Amino acid sequence: MSITHESIVDCPRCQLPVRVFVADSLNAGRHPGLRAALLDGSLHRFTCVCDYQIVVDKYLLYFDHGRGHFFFTFPRTQITNLAACLAEAREVFELSFGAQAPDEVRPLAAQTMVRVCFGLDQLRDKVIADDHGLSDLVLEELKCEVLAERAELRELQVIGLWLVGVHAETLEFLTQGLDGTRPQRIKIPRAAYDEIAARGHAEILAARPSLVNGPHVSMLGMLLETA
Ligand SMILES: [Zn+2]
Known part of the structure; x- marks a missing residue:
């Protein structure tokens, strides 16, 4: 109940x-x-x-x-x-x-x-990902790579991306700023997810072990490590 x-x-x-x-x-x-x-x-x-x-x-x-x-x-x-x-x-x-x-x-x-x-943003992210058969480990690695690559997100001090939509060609995320604000929604090509997924879980985890801490599977684990 x-x-x-x-x-x-x-x-x-x-x-x-x-x-x-x-x-x-x-x-x-x-x-x-x-x-x-x-x-x-x-x-x-x-x-x-x-x-x-x-x-x-x-x-x-x-x-x-x-x-x-x-x-x-x-x-x-x-x-x-x-x-x-x-x-x-x-x-x-x-x-x-x-x-x-x-x-x-x-x-x-x-x-x-x-x-x-x-x-709740993270909870919703997990539910949507699993509903669409997406691996949350692959998604968290994708978030790390997108945040590292996109200068405009760094300028906005975006520290988190939360999955809100899964479309045919794109994945849609809410951005979370340092102070909890959400400056914008962004779309990432589905192909970027597929490319990371093709590496396999073992390789992703070997390269970035702090993504997983028991049942906590999140790029937020990286923030804890650098805090
Ligand atoms: Zn009031």
């Missing part, structure tokens, strides 16, 4: 209290409307009376047994506590699929993709 509740947050702009409806866990197979909200960017997004858009950045366990998704989402700032987040994810996964889990759930563990994400 999904676990949702009402909560009150203060608007960062006008300080007025805003009533919000948020999920602690989201069963995407059972509640396709919540999954659609994640994909269209409306999940945990609210508009204050002053028109400010509030995105509630909180813990969320997103799962979808039909698609084999078990994605932990921590608030974005928690990436600095990556080890603790990974430990918590291991514990919850063990409780959900281990010896104490229901008989019908335990066998699903082997086919379940487990990921640790930071923020």
